[in-house]
Amino acid sequence: MKIAIVAAGSWGTALSLVLNDNGHDVCVWARNQSQVDKINETGMNEKYLKNISIPKSIKFTSNMKSAFEGAEIILFSVPSQQYQKTLEKMIEGGFMRQGVILINVSKGIDMNTLETMSQITQRLLPEQVFVTLSGPSHAEEVSQKLPTALVSASKSRKAAELVQDLFANDYIRVYTNPDVVGVEISGALKNIIALGAGISDGLGYGDNAKAALITRGINEIAYLGTAMGATVETFRGLAGVGDLIVTCTSMHSRNRRCGILIGQGHSFDESIEAIGMVVEGAYTIKSAYDLMVKFDLEMPITTELYKVLYEGKDARVAVNSLMSRQKKHEIDEYAKGFEIWE
Numbered sequence: 001m002k003i004a005i006v007a008a009g010s011w012g013t014a015l016s017l018v019l020n021d022n023g024h025d026v027c028v029w030a031r032n033q034s035q036v037d038k039i040n041e042t043g044m045n046e047k048y049l050k051n052i053s054i055p056k057s058i059k060f061t062s063n064m065k066s067a068f069e070g071a072e073i074i075l076f077s078v079p080s081q082q083y084q085k086t087l088e089k090m091i092e093g094g095f096m097r098q099g100v101i102l103i104n105v106s107k108g109i110d111m112n113t114l115e116t117m118s119q120i121t122q123r124l125l126p127e128q129v130f131v132t133l134s135g136p137s138h139a140e141e142v143s144q145k146l147p148t149a150l151v152s153a154s155k156s157r158k159a160a161e162l163v164q165d166l167f168a169n170d171y172i173r174v175y176t177n178p179d180v181v182g183v184e185i186s187g188a189l190k191n192i193i194a195l196g197a198g199i200s201d202g203l204g205y206g207d208n209a210k211a212a213l214i215t216r217g218i219n220e221i222a223y224l225g226t227a228m229g230a231t232v233e234t235f236r237g238l239a240g241v242g243d244l245i246v247t248c249t250s251m252h253s254r255n256r257r258c259g260i261l262i263g264q265g266h267s268f269d270e271s272i273e274a275i276g277m278v279v280e281g282a283y284t285i286k287s288a289y290d291l292m293v294k295f296d297l298e299m300p301i302t303t304e305l306y307k308v309l310y311e312g313k314d315a316r317v318a319v320n321s322l323m324s325r326q327k328k329h330e331i332d333e334y335a336k337g338f339e340i341w342e
Contacts (some may be wrong), residue, residue: 001025001166004071006086008035008060009277010048010107012077014139015167017282020058021145022169027059029067031075036060048277052143064328068095073103073166074134076117079278080108080188084120092136096125101159103131107187114294116184129156131163132180134187135238136246138253146172149241151239152176153183154319175238182230186221189302190244191281193217195253197248199315202263209319213301214248220299223290227295255281269308285309300325 001024005012008030021025030036039045039060043053051239054060061067068074074095078086083106090096102125104117113120121130135150142148150167152174154160160176168174177183193213200209221244222235234240247253258279272279289306292299304322307313 001072002070003027003073003075003166004029004068005075005077006029007076007078008039008045008048009077010139012075013045013049013052013054014143015075015077015105016058017052017054017143018167018169018172020055022166026057027061027067027071029064030060030062033062036062046330049139049143050145064090064093065096068093070094070187071100073101075103075105077105080106080117080280081111081283083108083117084110084113084124087121087124091124096128100126101129101131101162103133103163105133106280107134107184107191108284109185109188109291111287114287114291116188117183118180118184122170127303129135129159130154130180131156131159132187133163133167133174133184134183134243136242138246138250140252140337142172147171147173149173149175149238149242151176151183153180153239155180165246177234177237177239179231179234181228182225182234185225185228185230186240186243188280188284189221189224190217190240190247191255191279192288192302192305193221193244194247194253194260195262195279195281195285195309198253198256198259198261199263199308200259202260202265202318203315203319204263205319207209210248214244217248217301218244220301221298223297224291224295228291258282262308263315270300282309 003019003024003026005016005028008028011199016026016028092275118130121128133150133152137148152160152163164174164176196213197210218241222232226232254275254277258271258275261274285306288302292302308315308318
């Protein structure tokens with residue numbers, strides 16, 4: 001199939017390699033002409049994927065017409081805060097034709113509208129076939145053809161299975177899931193918890209603290225997700241706990257690395273600048289906090305991280321606030337079944 005990829009970051013480039021391996025006609029569009037020229041000249045995208053050779057069969061261009069004309073699949077790999085603007089530009093250019101399948105791989109929630117990428121797409125293109133591809137996956141490992149499992153989520157079973165077939169090979173396994181919002185919320189909020197895990201590491205806390213953060217973190221993700229209509233089982237799977245584990249524990253994770261710098265005493269802005277690439281969790285934390293308020297939910301980890309990043313609260317004080325909260329049952333919704341306790 002003819003597949004166009006929007007943006008030549010680490011994930012977009014890594015997925016172009018997978019699709020090329022699977023025999024598809026792949027063209028990657030990037031707005032920065034100097035980046036395109038460098039990739040075409042060197043056969044590498046060094047800023048985002050070091051020491052990875054890119055086959056000449058993958059085309060890179062800054063010309064939207066040559067990238068998207070005739071494409072059967074358009075894969076969006078732009079930062080979530082740029083998604084709506086980019087999609088609007090694509091619509092204006094006439095590139096989102098009927099029959100084209102849109103795959104999104106960015107993980108976030110729009111700060112202005114508090115919408116996921118599928119919700120933005122539904123608003124702008126009500127009839128658009130939309131698939132989100134997510135799961136525990138670092139671009140660095142995928143580009144090295146290390147075993148990886150992903151989730152293809154869509155309201156259309158046919159579209160989800162088509163995307164499953166597009167990417168599946170001997171190092172990529174893809175599962176399908178109809179719960180688009182659950183997969184999106186999982187992918188977005190795991191970046192928040194990964195920031196928290198990094199802060200914990202930067203403060204010098206141990207494995208006990210990180211295990212507690214990950215476990216209570218998935219509880220908060222599921223709490224918000226189910227309030228937005230998601231299915232709780234999604235949060236127990238690859239897109240949920242799977243993606244959360246890999247992002248909270250790996251140095252490939254920009255969110256975790258950013259959190260480590262904050263925990264070590266660097267300012268929020270200094271930490272973002274030091275990473276040198278988009279740190280999705282830095283934006284998603286505000287969106288998640290606003291959604292928490294909108295749905296009138298109690299999400300203590302999200303609340304404390306928001307205060308650390310946006311209100312300047314000291315990270316150690318935030319941890320103390322979490323540890324000294326009122327005592328409670330671990331699983332509140334089942335607590336009523338404990339009346340037999342004496």
